[in-house]
Amino acid sequence: MDTPEYGFETLAIHAGAAPDPTTGARTTPIYQTTSYVFDDVDHAASLFNLQVFGNIYTRITNPTTSVLEERVAALEGGRAALAAASGHAAQLLVMHTLLEVGDEFIASDKLYGGSITQFSHSFRRMGWTGLLVDPDDPDNFRRALTPRTKAIFIESLANPGGIVIDIESIAAIAHGAGIPLIVDNTLASPYLCRPFGWGADIIVHSLTKFLGGHGNSIGGILVESGKFDWAAGGKFPALTEPTPSYHNLRFYETFGDMAFCVAARTVGLRDLGPALSPMNAFLILTGIETLPLRMARHCENALKVATFLESHDRVAWVSYAGLPSSRYHNLARKYLSNGAGAVMTFGVKGGYEAGIRLVENVSLLSHLANIGDTRSLIIHPASTTHRQLNAEQLVASGSGPDVVRLSIGLESANDIIRDLDQALAA
Numbered sequence: 001m002d003t004p005e006y007g008f009e010t011l012a013i014h015a016g017a018a019p020d021p022t023t024g025a026r027t028t029p030i031y032q033t034t035s036y037v038f039d040d041v042d043h044a045a046s047l048f049n050l051q052v053f054g055n056i057y058t059r060i061t062n063p064t065t066s067v068l069e070e071r072v073a074a075l076e077g078g079r080a081a082l083a084a085a086s087g088h089a090a091q092l093l094v095m096h097t098l099l100e101v102g103d104e105f106i107a108s109d110k111l112y113g114g115s116i117t118q119f120s121h122s123f124r125r126m127g128w129t130g131l132l133v134d135p136d137d138p139d140n141f142r143r144a145l146t147p148r149t150k151a152i153f154i155e156s157l158a159n160p161g162g163i164v165i166d167i168e169s170i171a172a173i174a175h176g177a178g179i180p181l182i183v184d185n186t187l188a189s190p191y192l193c194r195p196f197g198w199g200a201d202i203i204v205h206s207l208t209k210f211l212g213g214h215g216n217s218i219g220g221i222l223v224e225s226g227k228f229d230w231a232a233g234g235k236f237p238a239l240t241e242p243t244p245s246y247h248n249l250r251f252y253e254t255f256g257d258m259a260f261c262v263a264a265r266t267v268g269l270r271d272l273g274p275a276l277s278p279m280n281a282f283l284i285l286t287g288i289e290t291l292p293l294r295m296a297r298h299c300e301n302a303l304k305v306a307t308f309l310e311s312h313d314r315v316a317w318v319s320y321a322g323l324p325s326s327r328y329h330n331l332a333r334k335y336l337s338n339g340a341g342a343v344m345t346f347g348v349k350g351g352y353e354a355g356i357r358l359v360e361n362v363s364l365l366s367h368l369a370n371i372g373d374t375r376s377l378i379i380h381p382a383s384t385t386h387r388q389l390n391a392e393q394l395v396a397s398g399s400g401p402d403v404v405r406l407s408i409g410l411e412s413a414n415d416i417i418r419d420l421d422q423a424l425a426a
C-alpha cells in the first residue's frame with residue numbers, strides 16, 4: 001500500500017493488507033502452509049536465485065507474516081522489515097548480519113535483562129563481543145569505540161522502566177564511526193517514539209509486548225531505515241562482498257536500501273531458522289490494529305499509578321519518565337511526546353523482603369515475567385527476570401534488591417491503584 005499520507009491510526013489498521021484476492025476475506029488470512037507451488041521450473045529457479053520475490057517455504061517468507069512486516073515497517077517509517085520467532089531471535093538476526101567472528105558492538109547497560117544475558121554469554125560464544133556502557137552519558141559510547149566496533153545497541157525507553165535514552169546524540173556518535181545505531185523500541189512502540197526520525201538505522205522489537213499487546217504470542221521483528229551506507233567503510237562484508245550461497249550475489253549492490261532485510265532473511269533466517277508462525281503473525285497483526293488506542297490508555301493509567309505511588313509512605317522512590325520528578329523527564333518530552341509508556345519501577349521500603357511480600361499480596365495484578373499486556377503485571381526483577389545478573393549488573397540495569405517493576409494494563413485505573421494500596425499495606 002503506497003499511502004504515506006495516511007495517519008498512524010489508519011496505517012495501524014491497513015498498512016500492508018488488502019482484501020484477499022481469491023476469497024474477498026477482509027482480515028488477513030492465516031496462511032497456514034509450509035510451502036508454495038511453483039509455476040514452472042524457471043519460476044522456481046528465479047525464486048531460488050533471488051531474481052524475483054515470492055514464496056518458497058515458510059521458514060523464509062509467508063503471506064500472513066509479510067503483511068505484519070509491511071505494517072510494522074510503515075508504522076516505524078522504515079524501508080523494510082523482517083519478522084522472527086521472538087524479540088531475541090530478531091536481535092540474533094541483526095547481529096548475525098552485521099558481525100564477523102572477533103567483531104565488537106557497544107550496548108547500553110540499561111537493557112532488558114535477557115538482552116544483557118544474550119549479549120554477555122551466548123553472543124560471546126559466537127565470537128561477538130558486546131561491551132556494556134552507561135548510556136546516561138552518550139560519550140561513554142564514543143570512549144568504547146575500537147576499529148572492530150560494528151554497531152551500537154540501545155533501548156529508546158529502557159526496561160525495567162522509566163529510563164529514556166538520548167537517541168540523537170548516540171546516533172551522531174555511531175555515524176561518526178561509520179557504524180549503525182540499533183534501537184530496541186519495544187517499550188515505547190512506534191506510537192510513542194519513532195527512532196528513525198532521530199537517526200537510528202535499525203529498529204528491533206519484541207512483538208510479544210505492546211505491538212501484540214494481549215499477552216498471547218511471542219514474536220520479534222527488525223526494521224531498517226534504508227538510509228545507512230553499508231559500503232562506505234568496508235566494515236560489513238556480509239552485505240557488500242559476494243555471497244557464495246547465492247552465486248556470489250552482493251546484497252547491497254543488488255538490493256540497495258532494503259539489502260539489510262534481504263540478507264537477514266535469505267541468509268540469517270534461512271540458515272539459523274527462527275521463523276515466526278503464521279498464527280502468531282495473525283494474532284500480532286490483530287493486536288496492532290488497536291495499538292494507538294491501547295498505548296494512549298496505557299500511558300494515562302500509568303501516570304495515575306505513578307502519581308499515586310510517589311505519594312505513598314511505603315514507597316521510597318518511583319522511576320517513571322512521565323513524572324516531572326524524573327531525571328529523564330526532559331528527554332521524555334523530547335522523544336516520547338505521546339506519553340511515557342506503561343512500564344515503571346519503584347523502590348519499596350524494606351528492600352528485597354518487602355519486594356517479595358508485595359508481589360505475593362496483589363490480587364488483580366498478575367505476578368509474572370512479561371510487559372505490554374492488557375492486564376496489569378508486577379514483578380520483582382532481583383528475584384526473577386534479573387537473577388542471572390551479578391550484584392553490579394543488577395544495580396547498573398536498574399534492578400536492585402528493592403526494585404519492583406509494573407506494566408500497567410488497561411483496567412480501570414482505580415482498581416489497579418486499590419490493589420497496589422492493599423498489597424503495600426499487607
Ligand SMILES: *Cc1c(COP(=O)(O)O)cnc(C)c1O
Nearest residue numbers: 086087088112159186206208219
Ligand atoms: C521482552 C523483550 C525482549 C525479548 O523479546 P522476546 O520476544 O521475549 O524474545 C527484548 N527487548 C525488550 C526491551 C523486551 O522487553
